[in-house]
Amino acid sequence: MQHYDFAIVGAGYAGSVLAERLASQSGKKVLVLDKRPHIGGNAYDYYNEDGILIHLYGPHIFHTNSPEVFGYLSNFTEWRPYEHRVLASVEGQLLPIPINLDTVNKLYGKNFTSEELGEYFKTVGEPVDDIKTSEDVVVSQVGRDLYEKFFKFYTKKQWGVYPSELDKSVTSRIPTRTNQDDRYFSDEFQSMPLHGFTKMFEKMVDHPNITLMLATDFKDVKDTLSYDQLIYTGPVDEYFDHCFGKLPYRSLQFEHKTLNEEWHQPVAVVNYPNDNAYTRITEYKHLTGQEHPTKTSITFEYPQSEGDPYYPVPMPENAELYRKYKQLADQQQNVYFVGRLGTYRYYNMDQVVAQALTLYKKLVGADSLAEVAAGKVPTK
Numbered sequence: 001m002q003h004y005d006f007a008i009v010g011a012g013y014a015g016s017v018l019a020e021r022l023a024s025q026s027g028k029k030v031l032v033l034d035k036r037p038h039i040g041g042n043a044y045d046y047y048n049e050d051g052i053l054i055h056l057y058g059p060h061i062f063h064t065n066s067p068e069v070f071g072y073l074s075n076f077t078e079w080r081p082y083e084h085r086v087l088a089s090v091e092g093q094l095l096p097i098p099i100n101l102d103t104v105n106k107l108y109g110k111n112f113t114s115e116e117l118g119e120y121f122k123t124v125g126e127p128v129d130d131i132k133t134s135e136d137v138v139v140s141q142v143g144r145d146l147y148e149k150f151f152k153f154y155t156k157k158q159w160g161v162y163p164s165e166l167d168k169s170v171t172s173r174i175p176t177r178t179n180q181d182d183r184y185f186s187d188e189f190q191s192m193p194l195h196g197f198t199k200m201f202e203k204m205v206d207h208p209n210i211t212l213m214l215a216t217d218f219k220d221v222k223d224t225l226s227y228d229q230l231i232y233t234g235p236v237d238e239y240f241d242h243c244f245g246k247l248p249y250r251s252l253q254f255e256h257k258t259l260n261e262e263w264h265q266p267v268a269v270v271n272y273p274n275d276n277a278y279t280r281i282t283e284y285k286h287l288t289g290q291e292h293p294t295k296t297s298i299t300f301e302y303p304q305s306e307g308d309p310y311y312p313v314p315m316p317e318n319a320e321l322y323r324k325y326k327q328l329a330d331q332q333q334n335v336y337f338v339g340r341l342g343t344y345r346y347y348n349m350d351q352v353v354a355q356a357l358t359l360y361k362k363l364v365g366a367d368s369l370a371e372v373a374a375g376k377v378p379t380k
Contacts, residue, residue, distance in 0.1 A: 003226040004031040004211070009218045010233030012041020013349055014339035016204045017072075017356035018231050023209035025375055026364060030210050031227065035234075037215040039205060042310065043197040043349065050258045052297040053196055053290055057310075058254060059269055059282040059299075060197060063187040064350035070189040072357065072373035077200040079191035080289050084184040088271040090149050097150060097271055098184065099142055100177040107149070114178045121178070134163035134171035141176045154273035158303050159250055159313060167314035169346065184269075192287055231359070233339035235309055236325045244324045247344055248315075251307030255300040264296050278302050312344045 005028040008015045015032055016039065022028040038044050042057040061084045064070055087094040095103045101117050104110060112120060124143030128136040134155060138147040147163075151171060155163045163171060175186070183190075193200045205212060213221075218234070232239055237247040255278075268286035272278060278300040285296055312318070322344040329337045338359055340347045347355065354369070361372045371377055 001224075001226050002029075002031075002211075003228075004029045005227065006030045006229050006231060007218075007225055007227040008032045008231040008233070010034055010041065010339065010341075011036075011039040011201070011205070011212065011214070012043065012233060012339065013352040014233040014342065014356045015231065016040075016201055017353055018338070018360055019210050020204045020207065021357070021360040021372065022363075023207040025360075025377055028209060031213060031225065032205065032210060033213045033216050033218050033221070035215070035217050038198070039212065039214070040198050040201040043201070045196045045198050048256070048258065048297060050292075050295050050297065052258065052284060052292060052295060053288045054256060054284045054297045054299065055197075055282070055287075056254070058252060058301055059284075059287060060349065061185070061190075061268075061287065062192060062349060063185040063190045064348075064353075065187045065189070066350055066354055067189075068357065068369045068373040069350045069353045070191075073193075073200065073353065076203040078194040080194045081190070082192045082287065082289070083190050084269070085182050085267045086184045086269045086271060087265075087267050088150055088154075088273055089275070090273065094266065094270060096182040098174050098177060099146060099150060100182055101180050102182065104146075117178045121176070131168055134166040134168055137168050137171045138163065150273055152273075154271060154279060157273075157277070157279050159311075160303070160305055161313075161315070165315060167316070167319075169314050192289070196288070229334040229336070231336045231338060233337075233342045235341045236322070236329055236337050236344060239337070240325060240328055243328075244321060247321055247325070248305075248313045248318055249309035249341075250311040250313055251304050252310050253302040253304055253307065255302070256297065257300070258295055258297045260294060261296060262293055264298050309341055312340065312346055314346060318344075 006022055008019050011032050011034040019030045019032050023030050043060045045053055045055045048054050086097050088097040093106060095106055101114055104117055105112055121142055125141055126139045128140040131137055138151050151163055159166055264283050269280050269282050271280045280301050282299045283296055336359055337343055338356055339352050357369055357372050364377050366372045366377045
């Protein structure tokens with residue numbers, strides 16, 4: 001039987017980054033398992049039958065303020081500069097989201113300056129002494145009307161509950177601007193992998209010390225494997241057989257379509273906060289830079305409660321349940337839990353990469369993330 005230094009469950013960002021560092025920098029023999037028949041986790045992309053590069057699990061846009069994370073991933077891909085812009089379909093208009101100067105002026109037929117908009121927000125914002133929920137965040141900043149038009153029902157569709165029931169962290173991710181900056185993110189590094197995410201992952205795990213076992217459930221084979229340490233990036237409650245009950249996740253259903261037109265919408269993503277069962281439509285050629293004169297591929301996104309786990313649901317009772325699993329996880333010997341599912345946190349892609357590099361730093365006793373990302377870890 002083949003013996004491995006590490007078995008890693010999950011071939012998404014957390015698993016692939018750790019496999020790559022352990023194999024290439026520490027000379028470890030690593031086995032990577034994934035339930036799905038492909039690597040890359042939810043960031044997996046592929047060319048559909050019409051030759052258009054699409055994201056199977058909905059749009060993934062890379063952005064980070066971490067030079068270490070960007071530098072590390074740059075070992076495995078060239079980049080295409082891309083700044084993400086999103087429009088929301090509200091009252092028959094496509095308006096910039098996050099809310100900015102143009103959003104308010106177009107919606108209300110105003111001609112505010114940035115300074116005037118700041119004053120307007122002060123008059124409509126409802127003071128909240130102790131901001132706890134996602135509703136508190138928005139109404140305190142922009143008032144009740146904008147909250148209802150852009151956030152209330154979008155959140156209900158996305159999360160299955162209203163913003164008043166969700167932790168403040170959800171809408172805190174979305175800034176409010178008084179200028180005309182219509183970028184969805186303001187991070188220093190905003191790019192897309194030039195040849196797609198899957199190509200980047202393929203380079204990451206292309207190492208003689210890495211063995212891939214895809215379309216395999218760890219639970220089905222764990223008793224037949226031989227390894228010293230385990231890195232687990234799947235749902236933490238699943239690892240412990242849901243002994244305290246299931247941690248709630250939101251799932252998504254995707255409807256992929258190819259249309260016989262060059263472009264379908266003016267930006268990559270259009271949100272539908274109030275109408276339709278779907279939350280957004282993504283058009284991939286905006287993201288990838290691919291050109292096709294007669295066809296374009298789009299995806300409709302339908303949130304649901306059952307299915308593959310995508311988003312941990314940030315509510316107080318769920319945090320309490322996770323704490324019980326975390327206590328169990330901390331007691332495990334030579335088992336490490338990483339990633340969005342392993343730590344029940346709503347992380348962005350770059351945050352998962354940073355978390356994985358941080359675990360590698362701990363495993364090898366390195367001094368800094370920069371050292372780890374650059375491959376300058378002294379052998380100990």
